[in-house]
Amino acid sequence: MSPSNPSSPSQPSPIAGRAAAGPSDDAAPAALTSRAPHVPADRLVAEMVPPPRFQSARFETYIPDPAQPSQAEAVQVLSSFAASIGGAASASGGKRRWFSKKPEAPKGPRGVYLDGGYGVGKTHLLASLWHATPAAPELKAFGTFVELTNLVGALGFQETVRTLSGHRLLCIDEFELDDPGDTVLVSSLLAKLVEHGVALAATSNTLPGKLGEGRFAAADFLREIQGLSAHFRPLRIDGEDYRHRGLPEAPAPFDDETVTRVAYATPGASLDDFPALLDHLSKVHPSRYGAMCDGIQAVCLTDVQAVPDQSTALRLVVLADRLYDREVPVLASGKPFDELFSEEMLNGGYRKKYFRAISRLTALARDAKQLTEK
Known part of the structure; x- marks a missing residue:
């Protein structure tokens, strides 16, 4: 909710x-x-970029924990994923006409889901993916799950689809699985965007102290985003909360x-x-x-x-x-x-x-x- x-x-x-x-x-x-x-709707769209804390985030500045090989592996996988997205815009300069023919969606996974606990650097990696993707900033969007649902509330569903369908990449931080209504709404939105060839990336969290149980988080995510499982590659990132590591x-x-x-x-x-x-x-x-x-x-x-x-x-x-x-x-x-x-x-x-x-x-x-x- x-x-x-x-x-x-x-x-x-x-x-x-x-x-x-x-x-x-x-x-x-x-x-x-x-x-x-008062925040106009166009500002909500324009501000869908990595927040100030992660403006300088890059794969090169992510410091993997040597004790957690999944962190270094995530950097490699996401670097390749960014390169595969490409930077070509739609024929209408990034804003595809509503009645234009939809391009054929790429075969195979068109998204990645970063699964892990708090403070393992998922948002840093997500922002790094945004920066590394070779597309103009106006063709990439980055926001939290809540910001995305707020955007739909401000613009309406169809207008949000029209606005984002010309993008090359949509990054969703802190994907929430605890509200059925919002999850179905975003799932429907992502399905429309996948049809237009938009690449997707998302993060979510595993509860602290429940890493064994947390390994089911990826399955929960893929089940909840109905019909989109084939478009996501789950990527597990293990580790402890860096915000409290040695502090x-x-x-x-x-x-x-x-x-x-x-x-x-x-x-x-x-x-x-x-x-x-x-x-x-x-x-x-x-x-x-x-x-x-x-x-x-x-x-x-x-x-x-x-x-x-x-x-x-x-x-x-x-x-x-x-x-x-x-x-x-x-x-x-x-x-x-x-x-x-x-x-x-x-x-x-x-x-x-x-x-x-x-x-x-x-x-x-x-x-x-x-x-x-x-």
Whole structure:
């Protein structure tokens, strides 16, 4: 289930506006709760490129773990796959006419599915594939599963097919198998794109600590994307989460005073009360969370609490993804990030999303620690 709610104006966080916390009103940090941007559909399409964190990702910069030979093998397979895609555009300059004759789809697998746990570099490899494919940027698309479903919501199914059918490659990061409706929707979309000769690549996650069970993830993926099994080659990538490999534990939450002080002292920082931010997210469509973070250099949150319900939790996951993509550090007071989600949530159908959010927010919290030392 992708959370979707209509956008409506929201009041700024009272914490962000407290004059007593900073030297002047002009120096007050931004507030995410004051932002409800309108994002035109053409921007959603234009921004389907690897996020800032992976703009420089290349096969040459991926460092395989010597103890995990599947990682080095993945680089070789994906390099060959990129070369096989080619860069020729359609006759209409990349946007095939809706009633034009469909080209014959290539024989054999036309897609790859990267199957593995958290932090083994799947997104790095997916972005590297995008960069290595010899086609113009406007003929390649890269986005998360949620961003793709949001695009369909913004454009409509037929227009999304028309828009993407002239592409040479579509990369889908974090393919979700936990919502039947969205999975069928994307499966139908991919079937149409395969008919137009679009190459496909996707990643998904295996739950931490369940690698044996996780080896069935590829079978689950191929079963769920109905009728497309023949177009995907499963590619297993083993390993441990590089975000925690040899690194110290994430810093404990700070106190409200420290978080507020850092927000005022850091150019481009935002400052929000966490419960107020969760409420604000319910009033902004998730497809706009990226735009909501435009220009933000650090996110400061006070009074972090466990999220109250699943809809709120799913919206927070999307925000965490957008912040991680943009490498925005997160400094917080209150509960640590590994206590955001209840045991019921972590054992439920959306547990993959919640574990991913915890992993990414933990990495961003580690990045934010240096802000307190200035």
